[in-house]
Amino acid sequence: MAIATIAIIEDEESLVEALEYNLQRAGYRTIAARDGYAGLEMVRRERPDLLILDLMLPGIDGLEICRQLRKDMHLPILILTARDEEVDKILGLELGADDYLTKPFSMRELIARVHALLRRAGLSLPASAAGAGPAQILQSGDLTIDLTRQEVRRGDTPLPLKPKEYDLLLYFFRHKGQALSREQILEQVWGWDYVGGSRTVDVHVRWLRRKIEPDPSHPTRIVTLRGTGYRFEG
Numbered sequence: 001m002a003i004a005t006i007a008i009i010e011d012e013e014s015l016v017e018a019l020e021y022n023l024q025r026a027g028y029r030t031i032a033a034r035d036g037y038a039g040l041e042m043v044r045r046e047r048p049d050l051l052i053l054d055l056m057l058p059g060i061d062g063l064e065i066c067r068q069l070r071k072d073m074h075l076p077i078l079i080l081t082a083r084d085e086e087v088d089k090i091l092g093l094e095l096g097a098d099d100y101l102t103k104p105f106s107m108r109e110l111i112a113r114v115h116a117l118l119r120r121a122g123l124s125l126p127a128s129a130a131g132a133g134p135a136q137i138l139q140s141g142d143l144t145i146d147l148t149r150q151e152v153r154r155g156d157t158p159l160p161l162k163p164k165e166y167d168l169l170l171y172f173f174r175h176k177g178q179a180l181s182r183e184q185i186l187e188q189v190w191g192w193d194y195v196g197g198s199r200t201v202d203v204h205v206r207w208l209r210r211k212i213e214p215d216p217s218h219p220t221r222i223v224t225l226r227g228t229g230y231r232f233e234g
């Protein structure tokens, strides 16, 4: 299965990095440009499967890029806007954008929109989003994570997790046995769009422990490393 290529035109460097990191983790190939002219040129040259397009850009703005591309290209376009007022503009001008997200948005939401747009366009999704092979199930002790369905089970019982609890547990699974600092966890799981400090990590660990520890007051699965962070024992 060919890997879908997602193009990003966005001038905010930290957001480009977060988008690339999360899209690649979801199984996509990414290409990025930081201004309008370079972006337009990149899309025409590389013919990506989908475009994530910021509206306010140096060079040509996102609206004009949309207008230009729509003359001869049919790729799905997901618009990023900084303000709600711009949404009226996007919809009103009927630029042919397929979807939009207002900043700040969660990476989880963005990935879901990307999957949906690609599916609608009839493109195959990466294995992490589409296929249901055995490789998509992660297991540790009595816990299983079904990456395709984004479902967690403890034994045979489904374990309802909030989105960030799910992300955190997945991160722990992938770094089993490793000492992880709060800052590291915060950066990797919450990324650029988090608002809280590293206390956020502690709160979510506490919630997760209630759901996965045999005795949450004496945790053995997610152990606290004094003064630094946590280690997932499995």
Ligand code: CA
Pocket: 010, 011, 012, 054, 055, 056, 057
């Ligand atoms: Ca911008």
